[in-house]
Amino acid sequence: MHVTCPNCKTVYNLAEELVRPGAKCRCTVCKEVFPLVIDAPEDDTAPSDSATDSSPASLPSFDLDEPGPVNKKKKGGALLGIVAAVVLLACAAGGIYLFAPELVSFIDSRPVAQEPAPEPVPTEQVKKIALRSVRQYTITNEKIGRITVIEGKVVNNFSSPKDLIKIEALLFDDSGQTVMSKQQLCGVTASLFQLQVLSENELETTLTNKVEVLTNNTNVQPGSEVPFMVAFYNPPQTVREFLVKVVEAKNPPPSN
Structure with missing residues (x-):
């Protein structure tokens, strides 16, 4: 099953045998500790008192190890954001060249350090x-x-x-x-x-x-x-x- 960190929204694949009522998880990305929430059974039978009334000290806790496939999509989204930023910068540079060429001329006209040419012998x-x-x-x-x-x-x-x-x-x-x-x-x-x-x-x-x-x-x-x-x-x-x-x-x- 998938477990989502409520802080950074990272999604993990969790083995079914680790799913217990009241268990706590720790996100390996942002280190957030949060309770493992599971859906109630489809029938109307309520969970036993031993599951709902356990104290925090007695509840099992573990680290989440492997992010699920949704997390990979988020990385792909970040990469797309970087590419979009680069495209925007390129467009801005093109706009300056087309609509404000005087700025480009100003940059090109700045003095460049060069080695002095040898003077002719008198x-x-x-x-x-x-x-x-x-x-x-x-x-x-x-x-x-x-x-x-x-x-x-x-x-x-x-x-x-x-x-x-x-x-x-x-x-x-x-x-x-x-x-x-x-x-x-x-x-x-x-x-x-x-x-x-x-x-x-x-x-x-x-x-x-x-x-x-x-x-x-x-x-x-x-x-x-x-x-x-x-x-x-x-x-x-x-x-x-x-x-x-x-x-x-x-x-x-x-x-x-």
């Missing part, structure tokens, strides 16, 4: 840094394969010292399209032996050695030269031309 910063003795050649490395090397020197033609001069080397194909490019600080070169035997990681570590960069590429006096070398590993066979340009030259920090 021409005045590098216009008097000259290139000298630039050449390009190919080396066969036993670990890497072909390496295209571009090397040369930069000359400080400013009337004041410069720090951390940086160049950019580019490789072009027959149609003039850039196929590879690399920026690098001047001040470091590798020997022919190193170009032939070092791995790519070892060679890059050599050409970007910070100690040598700081030694050779800081406080570059007017008229002084700084060497550079850029290595491109296994460039495509379509490479036909190259270009080197100075992209940065900093002023030394003011002395105290």
